[in-house]
Amino acid sequence: FLLHGLARTYSSMKSIEKFLSDQNFSVSNLDYPSRHFTIPKLAQKVRQQIITISEDQKPSTYHFVTHSMGGIILRQIQATNPLPDLGRVVMLGPPNQDSEIVDKLGKMKVFQLLNGSASLQLSTYASGIPNQLGPVSFELGVIAGDRSINPILSSMIPGKDDGKVAIPRTRVEGTNDFLIVHSPHPFLMNHKPAQENALHFIKTGKFMKND
Numbered sequence: 001f002l003l004h005g006l007a008r009t010y011s012s013m014k015s016i017e018k019f020l021s022d023q024n025f026s027v028s029n030l031d032y033p034s035r036h037f038t039i040p041k042l043a044q045k046v047r048q049q050i051i052t053i054s055e056d057q058k059p060s061t062y063h064f065v066t067h068s069m070g071g072i073i074l075r076q077i078q079a080t081n082p083l084p085d086l087g088r089v090v091m092l093g094p095p096n097q098d099s100e101i102v103d104k105l106g107k108m109k110v111f112q113l114l115n116g117s118a119s120l121q122l123s124t125y126a127s128g129i130p131n132q133l134g135p136v137s138f139e140l141g142v143i144a145g146d147r148s149i150n151p152i153l154s155s156m157i158p159g160k161d162d163g164k165v166a167i168p169r170t171r172v173e174g175t176n177d178f179l180i181v182h183s184p185h186p187f188l189m190n191h192k193p194a195q196e197n198a199l200h201f202i203k204t205g206k207f208m209k210n211d
Helices: 010-022 039-057 069-080 100-105 109-122 129-133 185-190 192-204
Strands: 062-067 086-092 139-145 177-181
Touching: 010 062, 010 185, 010 192, 039 069, 039 109, 062 069, 062 185, 062 192, 069 086, 069 109, 069 129, 086 192, 100 109, 109 129, 139 185, 139 192, 177 192, 185 192
Parallel strands: 062 086, 086 139, 139 177
Antiparallel strands: none
């Protein structure tokens, strides 16, 4: 299963969908209304999609590749109503410890209009959803980017970042492997080394190498 990020659609995951399909995986590229509901509500909607598809296809194990907030949606599912046969998960640029950008811009009306209520739950404050979810209990590989195409947003983030999330904030307790690639946040799912390493983790439980 593929899960896109905030304010994106399934079309943003088309490149990695094709890549995994070419490797003989059965791929379901999920779509969900990321700008219109809270993270808990989105998690309920996404979980129902997964169950509906799985009842039809009957996979023995669910593997996931997520981008950005898609990883938080999956963590929310596993913390509240876990999928019974979750396999390996690769998260691309996940705000696993939230994002300073929400702290800085979250009170602006235009930010709220563009990104919706779920975005406001990604602040670094104690009220941020990822801060409440705890360690992961599934096999997880995290891929972070270290390039930015948005210097304004990067100026709001301490240390190295991908233009949306600081590299250290992509980590979460329980992660099995971690990798940094030279890609900005919006294009991590199109980045060839990220795709190849995602495939390798799904197959073996570990990444190959940095790009």
